[in-house]
Amino acid sequence: MERPPAPRGRRNARIAVATAAAVLPFAAVLTVGSAAPLAPPLGACSGPDCPATWPPPNNGDFPGRDATINVFTGGYYTVTGRAAEAEGKIVTLGDFTVDKSQGGGAFNAGVVGVGSRVVPPNGSDFLTVGGNVTVLTGNSLLIGGSDSRGQAFGNLRYAGALTGTVAIDPTGQAIQDANAAAPYQSVLTQIEDVSACVGRAAATGTVALTSSEATFTGDGTSMKQVFNVTGNLASPSGGQIGLVFTNIPAGATVVVNMLSADPVINTYTGTGLPGDPTTEMRSKLMWNFPTATSAQINGSAQFQGAVMAGNPAGTTTIDMPGMNGRVYLAGNLIQTGNGGYEIHSYPFDGDLPDCEVTPSPSPTSPSPSPTSPTPTPTTTSPAPTSPTPTPTTTSPAPTSPTPTETTTSAAPTSPTATASSSSAAPTSHGPTSHHPTPSHGGGGGGQLPSTGAGNAPVVFGLAGAGLLALGGLAVLAARRRGRHS
Secondary structure, eight states: OOOOOOOHHHHHHHHHHHHHHHTOSSEEOOOOOSOBOOOTTSSSOOSTTOOSSOOOSBOSOOOEEOOSEEEEESSOEEEETTOOEEESEEEESSOEEEEOTTTOEEEEEESOSSBOOEEOOTTSEEEEESSOEEEOTTEEEEEOEEETTEEEOOEEEESSOEESOEEEOTTOOEEEOTTTTGGGHHHHHHHHHHHHHHHTOOOSSEEEEOSSEEEEEOOSSOSEEEEEESSOBSOTTSOOBEEEEESOOTTOEEEEEEOSSSOEEEEOOOOOSTTOHHHHHGGGEEEEESSOSEEEEEESSEEESEEEEOOTTOEEEEEOSEEESOEEESSEEEEOOSSOOEEEOOOOOOOBOOOOEEOOOOTTSOOOOTTOSSOOGGGGOOOSSOSSOOHHHHOOOSOOOOOGGGGGSOOOOOOOSSBOTTEEOGGGGOGGGSOOSGGGTSSOTTOOOOTTOTTOHHHHHHHHHHHHTTOGGGGGTTSOOOOOO
């Protein structure tokens, strides 16, 4: 179905950027240059309570707070299958839909039962939605949580209508705000630009793909290790493979550019435990999909690293038991799975390949001699735009296809500037009701989610053994941890 044009806010934001760029006396040339950390509100942890260390996925007390966006979509965000949770601060410019078609159940946002347990600051917006919030009948959206020391509470701020069951821990509120997404329009442009820039970086290493494994071999010296993949990271039949990184200097940023239109990653690699090579790389590992129209990340792992996708017309599907890292998409997100699959909050603080500013003729440069045939070749430098189609004409509206069942849900709240009356009473959502399902171990003493990973006993055998070594996390199992089903 054809989507309407992009919202006026997105078009105006891009026009403003283009106008500002036109008056610069320099042309930006996309080349690998100096260090380029992601600028706030993306990337590294922010705020006064960032943890000194980030624990592996667990169900213990909150080790800190993080005000940085953990999940961003420029389009819609749809939860389906039996996906259970998304941790940290979440922003979607389009619609947010909970449609757990495989039996329904709860979806936790902001605070999860098993994750890093680093949550947003109290009283902040845990979930921001630029469109409608639709929770289908038989589903519920739960925002907030608690540990042994108290509550983690935040707001649902949304621009459109709210339909369905939403429960928010006190004293968080559901706030209808027509301008909910306005502060984040520039973030969309930031993701598009960074993803396009990083996608043009020259490879520093090689990728060798067999039917069972992909081996990424670095050059051993560069502090920005770049690998360009033109196909899929999967077996010839589309099955799971292992991912191995070698000859990577300690502390180096690692970028894997997935350069095809419909790339697939299907892997069992990743436990999230100390000593796992991808765990050690996590905060500086970026999986980049600069032009993909349909990207898939599948498998049975606790997948490590940040994900970025720069095409506002694209859709990324995440079907992993655990996604451990930032998820920054210019387009849409479908979070799915056949078990209690989750997105966990972990920072990205790597130094990405930069787009340097290379001088071109400035207004003060000498004019060409009358005998000179043409201006110098510097005027043919590439334009600073990415090679993808201009988003203002190709991007779909950031709305998801609303299922017809939403008409049977509770009536949406009327748009007001005050807290919405749609929030369930706090008593329906207390600390003792958290994490009832065995898919997350219930009171399983901090084990990793086992749902959806029956085909990877070695991975989760290691995961269980590693987290048992974390000690006294089991004593916290009776409190609210992850109330999904």
